[in-house]
Amino acid sequence: MNTSVVIAGVKLKNPVMTASGTFGSGMEYSEFVDLNRLGAVVTKGVSLTPWEGNPTPRIAEVYGGMLNAIGLQNPGIDTFIKRDLEFLKNCDTTVIVNVCGKTMEEYIGVVERLADTDVDMLEINVSCPNVKEGAIAFGQNPEALAKITKALKEKAKQPIIMKLSPNVTDIALMAKICEDNGADAVSLINTITGMKIDINRRSFVLANRTGGMSGPAVKPVAVRMVYQAAQAVSIPVIGMGGIVTAEDALEFIMAGATAVAVGCANFTDPYATVKVIEGIEKYMTDNNVEDVKELTGCVR
């Protein structure tokens, strides 16, 4: 049985990775999960300097999902390279670093700092609030997305995955823009902007008022968007949004995802990633599937 997949020349031992921000850099979860089993570890978003993130409450549970407004708190690229990448070096898995920034220059700065590390790929989170373009994320504006994809592709030493926001009208267009400007892959979906109100306190539950929704409740939206993106581009698509079980992951793969990521399911079950991997293997055995790639995009 072959579960390995290739994205931009980088081989993953299986198509299951962690979704950025839900797994730290793997350190905390390594108490539960053998990181060597994972297709890839995708780190929490990292910026040029340390970011404080948003005030709390940052977390709200909603029916079948959750809202988060962490605000991309992170220790900055220097600490990240010294501590997190040092830790990941000892793991036999593909390492993908999620990159964030408030300006084009910040993104470029992070990408350049990562150039001489042995990181395998970069995932560019274009959903950060962009101070220059009036708090609209790069990922929500076609021209800005084109510009940043092109600029980062020029600077990056590793393949770049553009992580797409679902908060757009035409996801196929956004995926195509990334492909046309040199992206090696796209990943989606990032969280869907949501809100929860505490009717007893008559106020917002999150200090930030809005938060990004993820979890099982977003899965149908995510599968639809992955399908549309996969139809529009020929670069690999990485699918995520509400994956809890192998069956969920297989939906994304059949919709066209070369690989998938498990996000907030880790919070419900720290073993979720490994269970998804084992479930995919079992599906392949039960259905005589020799190579997982036979399933990729098999539903058209």
Next chain:
Amino acid sequence: MKIKETATIISQECLCEGVYSMWLATSIAKKAQAGQFVSVYSNSDARLLPRPISICEIAGAGDGADTKIPGRIRLVYRTVGEGTREFSRMSAGDKLEILGPNGNGFLPALREEIRPGTKALLIGGGIGIPPMVGLAAQLGCDVTIVAGYRTGKEMFLTEELERYGKLYISTDDGSAGTKGCVIDAIEEAGLNADVIFSCGPRPMLRGVKDFSLSRSIPSYVSMEERMACGVGACLGCVCSAEDVDDHSKVKNKRVCVDGPVFEVSEVVL
């Protein structure tokens, strides 16, 4: 080392309106320390996130009849929403997924400060009272406890607390003990201490911080924040720190792993 496992409910009882006590059989008991908490998972797929609940007592570490059988922990919790209401409907023999032990607990502080004659003041407010029972049991020094309740009709764990030291009570409406807050009870009784431990609502912790700092008494508070992962990975549960934290490199500390217990001057209350 943390573990996630299916625990069996040994007993469940209602202590007073809306407050429940549950004994669980779990291997987490072997590793747990006072002030640590467990993540309790719902059996409903609609509720993804675990509920953080403090360990109230650890069997083998206390004097009560219930606490003699090793391999058990006690959780005492208030029903505030769907998750805790679900737990309250469960009974002996039912299964519950839990992960723990989480957080630092009071122990790191204990090693430094406590000798047999040390005067420790334990302050619990409302649903912050439960972890004080486990702490009182583990301290092994001169323990005084102050517990703040809303009203005399809704008091719980007073018997357990009295096993370990003199208990002072405050109630918001004055129906038992001192009328007012825990600090009012402390001042009324003229209590002093070598070290203070507290857990309770934010305004109470602020009062404790002021009291401790004004008298230069070493003081440890147990904090609360909304959590998602409970293991230090998601950065959902941070509290504001006075100084740049060594792990986060910003003025934030993770309540779930760096806490929930903090030295009072480390955190902004």
